[in-house]
Amino acid sequence: VTTISKDGKHNAAPMGVVRRDDSLLIRMFPGSKTLQNVRDTRVLVANVMPDPMAYVISAFGDLDESMFVLERGLIPPKLKDAWAWAYFTCAVGPSIKLTPVRAHVARTKPPAYSRGFAAVIEAVIVGTRLRFYKDDEGTRKILEYGTIVDKCGAPRDIEAFKKLKEILKID
Amino acid sequence: VTTISKDGKHNAAPMGVVRRDDSLLIRMFPGSKTLQNVRDTRVLVANVMPDPMAYVISAFGDLDESMFVLERGLIPPKLKDAWAWAYFTCAVGPSIKLTPVRAHVARTKPPAYSRGFAAVIEAVIVGTRLRFYKDDEGTRKILEYGTIVDKCGAPRDIEAFKKLKEILKID
Numbered sequence: 130v131t132t133i134s135k136d137g138k139h140n141a142a143p144m145g146v147v148r149r150d151d152s153l154l155i156r157m158f159p160g161s162k163t164l165q166n167v168r169d170t171r172v173l174v175a176n177v178m179p180d181p182m183a184y185v186i187s188a189f190g191d192l193d194e195s196m197f198v199l200e201r202g203l204i205p206p207k208l209k210d211a212w213a214w215a216y217f218t219c220a221v222g223p224s225i226k227l228t229p230v231r232a233h234v235a236r237t238k239p240p241a242y243s244r245g246f247a248a249v250i251e252a253v254i255v256g257t258r259l260r261f262y263k264d265d266e267g268t269r270k271i272l273e274y275g276t277i278v279d280k281c282g283a284p285r286d287i288e289a290f291k292k293l294k295e296i297l298k299i300d
Numbered sequence: 301v302t303t304i305s306k307d308g309k310h311n312a313a314p315m316g317v318v319r320r321d322d323s324l325l326i327r328m329f330p331g332s333k334t335l336q337n338v339r340d341t342r343v344l345v346a347n348v349m350p351d352p353m354a355y356v357i358s359a360f361g362d363l364d365e366s367m368f369v370l371e372r373g374l375i376p377p378k379l380k381d382a383w384a385w386a387y388f389t390c391a392v393g394p395s396i397k398l399t400p401v402r403a404h405v406a407r408t409k410p411p412a413y414s415r416g417f418a419a420v421i422e423a424v425i426v427g428t429r430l431r432f433y434k435d436d437e438g439t440r441k442i443l444e445y446g447t448i449v450d451k452c453g454a455p456r457d458i459e460a461f462k463k464l465k466e467i468l469k470i471d
Binding site: 145147148177179212213234235236237238239240241242244246247250251254281283 | 316318319348350383384405406407408409410411412413415417418421422425452454
């Protein structure tokens, strides 16, 4: 999800868009930069990103500014490498309710499941929640995902997982 | 993966196709019906299937015969609901080396990651390997995936996971 702050700073963070019947929502962590931006600007862009590295980096820090692209008529930036994006206005409540304004599909493919990609994403999610696990349970879970990445991952998955371990200081 | 036996019986089983540089291979369990069929016929069809139920059912039993479709000129059947398929000839060694003969893409979409779908597939994989886990560790892992399915899954993911628990007699 890409957003923009009151003072024009771009942000990206991995988020899940949930569909319940015909409504779309995102549950956001209290205190997140994304939530603050959405409170301030009431807009966001959901990007479909197949590059696992984008999730690793944006979950724990900032994507390089070169990754953001401004689209004519949209306030928040979208991601350069997104295969699809949708621009939403947001109603802020216990969750963020999304109303689609404009969307675009740039690339598609048959949805073949990749265990390596999935393992990177799930490890990133655990990594953002390490404080909720007791002892080293979170770290152990991440290393379990690592065995799947090693076995099934594409080179980019392996690279992204290595970056994740560096960021989290896991080895 | 769909295959056909020497005596013409159709089979489907969830398998991962691994790409290493420019070669494609599948690692198959010794003793699996798929491996026997490939030894006998030297051909298989890889199907891209977005329906999680197909994985649950074919991992532990037989897909309904109505799910298989014969394509003119192909020996093994393909799956009716496949979004894409590729027909391979097979060299049987420690792994199965695949040579593509013909392929077809029927449908595509932007590759948005679904945690619910991924959790069903990973739970199926654990389910097929329960005997390699000690005590109830495999079952516990499956139930952990179940919490992701409940939280993030589409109705079809929830239905498929319920079927998986029935098959494995887990609750």
